[in-house]
Amino acid sequence: MKLNLSSGKVDMSHGSGGRAMTNLIQALFVKYLDNDILRQGNDGASFDMPIDMGADRMVMATDGHVISPLFFPGGDIGSLAVHGTVNDVAMMGAKPLYLAAGFILEEGFPLTDLESIVASMASAASAAGVAIVTGDTKVVEKGKGDGVFITTTGVGVVAEGVNVSGDRAQAGDVVLISGSMGDHGIAILSKREHLEFDTAIESDSAALNGLVADMIGAAPQIHCLRDPTRGGLATTLNELAAQSGVGMQLNESAIPVKRQVAAACELLGIDPLYVANEGKLIAICAEEDTVNLLGVMRGHPLGRDAAVIGRVLEDRHHLVQMQTRLGGQRLVDWLVGEQLPRIC
């Protein structure tokens, strides 16, 4: 029975393990995500150990995606799911190889939307040079899901001598970011709050493994890499400070924020330092690696606006502080709860 992709909807039979589910898997997942391993058609994926890559460790990461709206300027839950896990693996200094994707579909979810999402995942995976090699599909009753939830898990390999970890920042190190802050969160929030833009603000959702590979090539001793997703730059820097047992001093004027993103934040009463990013990274390196690293980052399409934004210092309170654009000093604290827009 042919799947009615244009006007059909997900129903409980698609998750039941029977023919309907096999149809769905073939017509959508296998068709779009097509690769040798997937075509084996087994419950699990089998692949060779990557022994010839000069690697001595493997990395695994997982991410659940529950974003709403499912489609937003610059991406969708599918591309986000691929980028998110590819980036988590890359932030360990690893080369991502394979992804697994688990789908929880809500009864009634339009198949045409599902097709768009899967096509988007295929495209994102291909661009990132990774293959989605295994997956799972379940269906929940109407009202018990939010259209679709996707969980991706990724594996990768770390080259010998590379040791990227959140606890490696040291006093004297330099803090860099790969580009402008707040694009993703504002793209999402603006859609919800009916803000329009002269030039559309899009999510920056992107796979960073290519950029990371270049950076590790230039500075294999890089200390930390992390992508400032939920909670934004501020929260991620606080995580790193706590993990490494250090403090940081930032320079607000050095942090790139797109003009329209800054304006949208003013209108909504939120702080761009706490807004999520999905295609940016923070790098912490020894001072002597700074020039090299910055050059390499700026040479990559995803790092054109890379900048030095601060320094790591001794601080037993593990505080992240910042010189404001006014020249004053303030604390950049963890995000508390959700950032709620203020009227006051």
Place this chain on the structure above:
Amino acid sequence: MCLAIPAELISINGADAQVSLGGVRKTVSLALVDDVAVGDYVLIHVGYALNKISPEEAQKTLELFGQAGMLEGGATEEDMLGGEAL
């Protein structure tokens, strides 16, 4: 209290208007202001234009700031502020 932000009026549509701040456009209500025209700057608070901004007064204020900087000898600016910008 009362976060209000200045934005430029770019079009008027009856009781509402579109304003623009740094390239971001929003619809606001004009119920609280009179006598506004496209090109005026207004203060926006909770979705309403609250008041018109006077360009002449804004300029005067900026000039006042500039005057504060005229030093009469004695300590320099750098002495007053600790720390260097990164």
Place this chain on the structure above:
Amino acid sequence: MKYVDEFRDQRQARAIAAAIAREAKGERHYRVMEFCGGHTHAIFRYGVQGLMPGNVEFVHGPGCPVCVLPVGRLDEAMQMVERHDVILCTYGDMMRVPGGKRRSLMQVKADGADIRMVYSTQDALKVARENPERQVVFFAIGFETTTPPTAVAMKQAQAEGLRNFSVFCNHVLTPPALGAILNAETPIDVDAFLGPSHVSTVIGSSAYEPFAEKYRKPIVIAGFEPLDVMQSTLMVIRLLNEGRLNLVENEYTRAVTREGNAKAQALVHEVFEPRDSFEWRGLGLIPESALQIRAGFSGFDAERRFPVQAQPVTEAKGCACPEILRGQKKPLDCKLFGTVCTPENPMGSCMVSSEGACAAYWSYGRHCHDQSLRAAR
């Protein structure tokens, strides 16, 4: 962003800071109360206190409508939702404030209540139009800046016959609060005031003149940006040095006039009238300090439509919000600050509201500089 970026310029900030350091007389201490929570926020967000010489100190005032709202009123809003199954529309600022049983609207929402965050009273009207079979209550808070938008919505609701819409009115007035601070039994140790930016665009700078005249503490209406705050502080210092204590000056001339916004004032006057008295958290009962809905609009008064009765509430033991709101203590003086009371587990609304002195200290100022300032006092 025009009229924003120019007022955050670092070079100008240095220049004004230098002027303040030059003109603030070494032998005296200048205590300036910034009345408005928005100014507290700006001071901390930009680090303005750190640019001041050691003898110029900002004292945080009660101009945070979330902080001064008595817990009982929040409990009444919760009762409306829980007992009468209304859709409660509220500004984001109220969502995390702890109520009488230490539950916030956020938690009540998690328990299944229909509470919706709105940016504008227009959004609340929209919710009412889209849900004709449900009762929709707008939780109105705020000083005189935020009151006119509520008035507009109520007039619109009346004109449209939007019978399922009503307002729970907690709007408060600035001059009486200023009076209560100046008139307090324990005299307040403040030399001058920075007046609120946007309340003043509505009520006009003349509203403050009787207070400056009577209490001989100068008031400078300050704009919202950090350079405005600094320039206004310089103006305050000059007035104090010159002994010109009974004056109101206006730094925010680009948006504030002596008379204010007559159209907005008229709209408010049409819909609201003063309450005999209203209990302010921290300031106690202040006569004629808040607004209630006039008889002509009583059909849209949530307090009439949904009778609720809040139990009297005592502050959490040790919570210094009342003294902090009156400028008598600083957040670091509160025993609960940073130990029991944190943004994740706020004891009082000074910690929850982003305008609250405690939240501002925690988020922006809880670092070494502040510790040394405290030690020096």
